[in-house]
Amino acid sequence: xxxxxxxxxxxxxxxxxxxxxxxxxxxxxxxxxxxxxxxxxxxxxxxxxxxxxxxxxxxxxxxxxxxxxxxxxxxxxxxxxxxxxxxxxxxxxxxxxxxxxxxxxxxxxxxxxxxxxxxxxxxxxxxxxxxxxxxxxxxxxxxxxxxxxxxxxxxxxxxxxxxxxxxxxxxxxxxxxxxxxxxxxxxxxxxxxxxxxxxxxxxxxxxxxxxxxxxxxxxxxxxxxxxxxxxxxxxxxxxxxxxxxxxxxxxxxxxxxxxxxxxxxxxxxxxxxxxxxxxxxxxxxxxxxxxxxxxxxxxxxxxxxxxxxxxxxxxxxxxxxxxxxxxxxxxxxxxxxxxxxxxxxxxxxxxxxxxxxxxxxxxxxxxxxxxxxxxxxxxxxxxxxxxxxxxxxxxxxxxxxxxxxxxxxxxxxxxxxxxxxxxxxxxxxxxxxxxxxxxxxxxxxxxxxxxxxxxxxxxxxxxxxxxxxxxxxxxxxxxxxxxxxxxxxxxxxxxxxxxxxxxxxxxxxxxxxxxxxxxxxxxxxxxxxxxxxxxxxxxxxxxxxxxxxxxxxxxxxxxxxxxxxxxxxxxxxx
Numbered sequence: 174x175x176x177x178x179x180x181x182x183x184x185x186x187x188x189x190x191x192x193x194x195x196x197x198x199x200x201x202x203x204x205x206x207x208x209x210x211x212x213x214x215x216x217x218x219x220x221x222x223x224x225x226x227x228x229x230x231x232x233x234x235x236x237x238x239x240x241x242x243x244x245x246x247x248x249x250x251x252x253x254x255x256x257x258x259x260x261x262x263x264x265x266x267x268x269x270x271x272x273x274x275x276x277x278x279x280x281x282x283x284x285x286x287x288x289x290x291x292x293x294x295x296x297x298x299x300x301x302x303x304x305x306x307x308x309x310x311x312x313x314x315x316x317x318x319x320x321x322x323x324x325x326x327x328x329x330x331x332x333x334x335x336x337x338x339x340x341x342x343x344x345x346x347x348x349x350x351x352x353x354x355x356x357x358x359x360x361x362x363x364x365x366x367x368x369x370x371x372x373x374x375x376x377x378x379x380x381x382x383x384x385x386x387x388x389x390x391x392x393x394x395x396x397x398x399x400x401x402x403x404x405x406x407x408x409x410x411x412x413x414x415x416x417x418x419x420x421x422x423x424x425x426x427x428x429x430x431x432x433x434x435x436x437x438x439x440x441x442x443x444x445x446x447x448x449x450x451x452x453x454x455x456x457x458x459x460x461x462x463x464x465x466x467x468x469x470x471x472x473x474x475x476x477x478x479x480x481x482x483x484x485x486x487x488x489x490x491x492x493x494x495x496x497x498x499x500x501x502x503x504x505x506x507x508x509x510x511x512x513x514x515x516x517x518x519x520x521x522x523x524x525x526x527x528x529x530x531x532x533x534x535x536x537x538x539x540x541x542x543x544x545x546x547x548x549x550x551x552x553x554x555x556x557x558x559x560x561x562x563x564x565x566x567x568x569x570x571x572x573x574x575x576x577x578x579x580x581x582x583x584x585x586x587x588x589x590x591x592x593x594x595x596x597x598x599x600x601x602x603x604x605x606x607x608x609x610x611x612x613x614x615x616x617x618x619x620x621x622x623x624x625x626x627x628x629x630x631x632x633x634x635x636x637x638x639x640x641x642x643x644x645x646x647x648x649x650x651x652x653x654x655x656x657x658x659x660x661x662x663x664x665x666x667x668x669x670x671x672x673x674x675x676x677x678x679x680x681x682x683x684x685x686x687x688x689x690x691x692x693x694x695x696x697x698x699x700x701x702x703x704x705x706x707x708x709x710x711x712x713x714x715x716x717x718x719x720x721x722x723x724x725x726x727x728x729x730x731x732x733x734x735x736x737x738x739x740x741x742x743x744x745x746x747x
Contacts, residue, residue: 277301380453474679492619526567572608597685631670
């Protein structure tokens with residue numbers, strides 16, 4: 174039966190399945206009754222009722238209608254072709270343009286027997302649509318990834334630029350306009366929706382000469398969209414300042430603020446930072462999705478033995494535990510995951526942060542404020558008079574904060590904090606360099622957890638990868654033995670990972686627990702002796718080795734291992 178026969182004769186799915194021997198008359202009647210009750214498509218109904226396996230149903234459709242069955246999981250999409258069919262129609266008809274076929278277009282459909290959908294797509298696309306059958310779940314997942322809002326953003330930006338061309342237009346009124354249909358409001362809404370859909374952690378708005386750049390940080394890497402409507406930037410900044418409670422008249426000094434919005438039904442906490450640049454003001458927004466709550470330690474990616482050791486450290490009644498790494502390495506997320514486990518009615522927890530990132534019930538969270546001299550040290554002194562069991566210090570920035578934290582760790586409090594150092598070996602000595610007494614550090618410091626984030630190889634387009642001889646030699650030196658015959662993975666790029674080859678991130682860690690040798694070296698202020706004692710510790714395993722373990726397991730790529738090693742000042746042999 175050809176596709177033309179199907180269009181002309183209006184073949185029904187039930188008849189087709191009976192003809193293929195996949196469904197009995199009795200089963201069809203039961204399915205039709207259930208379909209009336211649920212309103213679902215018949216194909217979905219017979220699959221959900223267990224009458225027909227989805228794979229066999231799709232194969233039967235393909236064979237009976239003489240149309241191709243397309244596996245979307247490994248299909249290479251053409252973004253230009255996809256955009257031919259408007260997103261609203263693609264979702265309504267559960268359809269996706271796949272390729273050019275003869276004089277028409279091949280369109281993947283979860284229900285290729287939907288004649289109304291076929292006729293409508295013929296009309297809109299102005300070419301003959303040739304259906305292909307695809308899995309519904311794969312189609313819905315693909316729709317979420319391939320329909321981005323970049324064209325919508327560009328369209329609204331053009332509309333806003335047109336509004337701004339009126340020389341008498343008052344920018345302050347534009348920023349304060351509460352009309353949800355105003356172009357600036359719709360542009361911001363679309364920006365946030367696109368960022369949430371792409372799981373971006375930050376949005377950058379950067380004005381340049383004659384244009385404005387919108388950049389999103391996805392899995393730690395920036396993705397850029399350039400708009401030629403340069404005047405749009407000032408309207409966006411104005412609106413964001415009002416939403417954040419910032420001074421709209423001050424354009425010469427940096428400002429920080431925050432606000433909360435709901436995007437696609439999810440509460441998003443937005444931290445805003447503005448900075449004057451040559452062609453206006455640059456804005457960076459950090460997006461914190463509060464809907465999922467605080468991450469837990471089990472999802473951190475920490476190896477099981479290290480996780481057990483870290484949990485034991487968190488259960489100690491007093492002492493200092495440091496989490497270190499560069500900006501954006503997930504330090505705060507790790508500490509909050511630990512706090513969430515410690516949070517109970519029996520424990521008083523106080524945090525001192527700049528700013529407060531995640532909100533935890535029962536935890537007393539204080540945000541420092543330099544404008545009123547509410548510094549880390551001042552809040553920390555007050556916090557210690559509030560009878561806490563556990564204190565979290567957002568960051569040890571100076572000698573005063575470090576010394577108060579260390580003394581608190583000696584007087585019966587568990588103190589958690591972060592430090593900007595490259596690895597765990599340099600962290601203890603950094604406290605000494607900051608002016609803390611070596612004996613204080615040696616007595617109070619229990620452990621240091623250093624971490625990085627590496628990107629996961631996309632499971633959808635993962636394939637084997639053979640390193641270059643030079644890379645292999647370097648990896649063998651790091652591993653300490655031959656890697657001949659061992660395989661590595663990388664992603665070739667697909668629609669699910671937006672052609673990056675990566676999807677999501679996980680933590681890479683090294684945990685250093687202080688022993689007698691390290692404590693003795695600290696007391697005599699001996700950095701070299703401390704490093705040697707740490708490397709001799711049986712439980713110490715450096716960051717680079719942890720990253721290589723993930724590469725050998727096929728979780729991350731060799732390139733990500735090299736990135737981790739590039740952030741370390743000294744190469745440490747495994």
